[in-house]
Each structure stands twice: as structure tokens, then as C-alpha cells.
Amino acid sequence: MEEHRCRGQGRVVVVCVAFMLVVSGLFIYLPAKGEAGGSATVSSAGSQEKTIAGEYIVMFHAKSRITSSTGETRRALAALMLELQGEYLASRYGFAVVRSYDAIAETTGKGMFHVRSDLAARDRNMEEKLLSLLGQDLLIESVAPNREQRLISTP
Structure with missing residues (x-):
């Protein structure tokens, strides 16, 4: 079985970070242009935001x-x-x-x-x-x- 490591090389690091975010269940939601809600919100399981x-x-x-x-x-x-x-x-x-x-x-x-x-x-x-x-x-x-x-x- 091949071993994969994140070594600090440009694309490899990005792929590793993206993989960790998907695995951890953290998703960033940015509304599309015609969608209601003008600001970006960060959401994950149980996230909260208040002004x-x-x-x-x-x-x-x-x-x-x-x-x-x-x-x-x-x-x-x-x-x-x-x-x-x-x-x-x-x-x-x-x-x-x-x-x-x-x-x-x-x-x-x-x-x-x-x-x-x-x-x-x-x-x-x-x-x-x-x-x-x-x-x-x-x-x-x-x-x-x-x-x-x-x-x-x-x-």
C-alpha cells in the first residue's frame, strides 16, 4: 500500500488541507450571486454566529x-x-x-x-x-x- 504524506509542497498541502476539512465535517458556505443573504457565513455542525x-x-x-x-x-x-x-x-x-x-x-x-x-x-x-x-x-x-x-x- 502506498504511503501519502503532506510535505509542505504547494499542491500537496492544499489537497491535504482540503481532505482534512472534508473529513472533519467543516464546510464553508458562500451564497451564490442571486441567493438571499449578502454576506458569507461559516457553518459546520452546530456553528453559531452573532453580531x-x-x-x-x-x-x-x-x-x-x-x-x-x-x-x-x-x-x-x-x-x-x-x-x-x-x-x-x-x-x-x-x-x-x-x-x-x-x-x-x-x-x-x-x-x-x-x-x-x-x-x-x-x-x-x-x-x-x-x-x-x-x-x-x-x-x-x-x-x-x-x-x-x-x-x-x-x-
Whole structure:
């Protein structure tokens, strides 16, 4: 009988990962174009997803100054950018920055933040208004409500 191994070679790794996903019962469902439900959902046996009230994931447009830099200069520019963008979100929208993603900032030049608004967490109308305002902000590339996903449910 022939022995098969995943050795880290391009196609072989992809095939092995795909095989493990099928065997484990984890399937990713992406709706087709005309199908209801505009967002992709991850599903598996017993998966759950919920939106966390008042929390958003915000991404700013890329800064070419960061992507054209290297080494310590790149790290310093990314850190400064994240600090300024975090202050912008706090002063303009009243957000508390839960987390910023420095690795994403350093590699892509884009500031990415997990933010929270206590006011929006209590008031659904304010939550929708903030989401709309963030979507219209020219400095922001994208915004999405923060979603909690659990791939494995416990009884």
C-alpha cells in the first residue's frame, strides 16, 4: 500500500488541507450571486454566529508612505499611523479602541481597528447611524459590525 504524506509542497498541502476539512465535517458556505443573504457565513455542525452590539471592525485606506518604507522606519510609521487613526476614531465617533492590528498596518499600510461604542451597544438606532456614518467617511475603506463566530458548539 502506498504511503501519502503532506510535505509542505504547494499542491500537496492544499489537497491535504482540503481532505482534512472534508473529513472533519467543516464546510464553508458562500451564497451564490442571486441567493438571499449578502454576506458569507461559516457553518459546520452546530456553528453559531452573532453580531456584538456596538462593536465594529474598521479599516482605513492604505498609506503608500508605509508600504514604500522598510525596517524600523516602516514599523515607526505604522505605529504613528495607528495612534493617529485611533485618536481620530475616538474624537470623531466617540469610540473606545479595543484593539489595533499592527501586523496588518506594517504589511499593508492599512490601519485596522476593533472599536466599541457603549452608546451604540445600548441603542440600536445609534448603532445603525454610526455604521452609516463610518461607511460614508472618506478616510475609511470599510467597516463591518463585529461578529462572534463559534465553529464548535458545546452541549
